[in-house]
Amino acid sequence: MSSQAPLVDIGINLAHDSYDADRAHVIERAHEAGVGFLLVTGSSVASTRAAIGLVQARPNELRCTAGVHPHHASDLDATALAELTQLASAPEVIAVGECGLDYFRNFSPHEAQLDAFRRQLELAVRVGKPVFLHQRDAHEDFLSVLRDYRASLAGGVAHCFTAGLAEARAYLDMDLYIGITGWICDERRGQHLREVVRHIPADRLLVETDGPYLLPRDLKPMPKDRRNEPMYLPHVLNAIAQARGESPDVLRKATTQNAERLFGWPTH
Numbered sequence: 001m002s003s004q005a006p007l008v009d010i011g012i013n014l015a016h017d018s019y020d021a022d023r024a025h026v027i028e029r030a031h032e033a034g035v036g037f038l039l040v041t042g043s044s045v046a047s048t049r050a051a052i053g054l055v056q057a058r059p060n061e062l063r064c065t066a067g068v069h070p071h072h073a074s075d076l077d078a079t080a081l082a083e084l085t086q087l088a089s090a091p092e093v094i095a096v097g098e099c100g101l102d103y104f105r106n107f108s109p110h111e112a113q114l115d116a117f118r119r120q121l122e123l124a125v126r127v128g129k130p131v132f133l134h135q136r137d138a139h140e141d142f143l144s145v146l147r148d149y150r151a152s153l154a155g156g157v158a159h160c161f162t163a164g165l166a167e168a169r170a171y172l173d174m175d176l177y178i179g180i181t182g183w184i185c186d187e188r189r190g191q192h193l194r195e196v197v198r199h200i201p202a203d204r205l206l207v208e209t210d211g212p213y214l215l216p217r218d219l220k221p222m223p224k225d226r227r228n229e230p231m232y233l234p235h236v237l238n239a240i241a242q243a244r245g246e247s248p249d250v251l252r253k254a255t256t257q258n259a260e261r262l263f264g265w266p267t268h
């Protein structure tokens, strides 16, 4: 790894089956690219269980979240919630989520999403861990639910932020962190984000790949399989730094310190 402060990828779906064939190499390549720490996203009870297993095998580089994505909100019945509660208490887990609302796809009905979101915020309060939040096209409902719990929460991050300045300001007003992905590298749909990141204080920014999704569209050469992975995080960091007119080294250090402050990890 380079002598620079290691980067933390705060959102990587490393339990995803697209990594089954070469997961160890993915971690190795991340390391070589200066991405020393990976926060593995749990997005269902099964993927959370898998994520904990991954962390146990690589405790120096990995931690994970425990949560049920709004797409799977309908699956969070009493049995699943009991298991998630148990998993969220594990030492490998440093945040609850991803949880939240997604009215863009509506794979689960709104009522189920709202209920699953509330249950997981309650869980985060109970275990005293920050929340890893997902929101798409549901800003008003999302804020109003979050407001009920915010004072009791140990912080949180609005992961994969792609919205506009007003939504960013609303999150910052709630003292949340904001996670930026390779979406910002998209020449067309990421353009507004390059303006928005200028208004996010350096002590509130986190970086993530959200791999295997959201491969930066301006990578050269493009990987043939179009799979995103943590080794591309410095590319995302550079795009953010450029948009902010800031040195990548300064931003790198800030985002790692932010991860440490929010999650209590990595510690050095």
Ligand SMILES: [Zn+2]
Binding pocket: 098, 133, 134, 135, 159, 160
């Ligand atoms: Zn998400």
